[in-house]
Amino acid sequence: MVNMQTTHLQDALRILLSLIQKLNLRLLYPVTSDLAQNIEKLSSSAPIQIKNIQPKTAQQQGSEWGIYTVQFFTKFICGVVELQLDPSISATLAYNEVLRAHHSVVLKGVFGSILRMLPERKVLCEQIGLVIDVALVKEFVRFRRASEEVCGIILRIVV
Numbered sequence: 001m002v003n004m005q006t007t008h009l010q011d012a013l014r015i016l017l018s019l020i021q022k023l024n025l026r027l028l029y030p031v032t033s034d035l036a037q038n039i040e041k042l043s044s045s046a047p048i049q050i051k052n053i054q055p056k057t058a059q060q061q062g063s064e065w066g067i068y069t070v071q072f073f074t075k076f077i078c079g080v081v082e083l084q085l086d087p088s089i090s091a092t093l094a095y096n097e098v099l100r101a102h103h104s105v106v107l108k109g110v111f112g113s114i115l116r117m118l119p120e121r122k123v124l125c126e127q128i129g130l131v132i133d134v135a136l137v138k139e140f141v142r143f144r145r146a147s148e149e150v151c152g153i154i155l156r157i158v159v
Contacts, residue, residue, distance in 0.1 A: 013066045020073065041061055042066065079094060080125075081137060092112070095112075
């Protein structure tokens with residue numbers, strides 16, 4: 001059995017939570033609330049027990065769902081910046097790829113409704129003061145690639 005401290009993951013998730021909150025979209029409240037709960041789960045005192053046959057601990061669940069949240073927001077934001085998609089389309093694609101398989105029918109409906117209400121790309125960029133240029137797109141490509149690699153490694157260990 002391998003143990004993994006979660007301090008760095010907690011820090012990364014807190015930064016992501018801060019970023020999501022700065023988007024100032026009330027529609028994302030369920031996501032921010034869920035992410036905050038996953039950070040709390042990670043804060044329990046014992047390290048994660050990895051590849052354990054027993055039921056998952058709160059920390060394991062927090063780690064797994066925290067990574068899913070990172071994957072979702074990476075794909076969502078990069079879809080808006082890199083692929084120039086409207087937020088509702090980008091978020092729906094990210095949701096379908098990362099979270100949909102893990103949600104109940106009720107949650108699928110809730111998320112589908114919320115994601116359809118996101119503002120258009122231009123409006124979102126204005127709201128958060130985001131100016132998209134070639135340099136920013138390159139940075140987001142680098143960020144996306146690094147995030148995909150790190151999330152993949154962590155999920156292979158935790159799940």
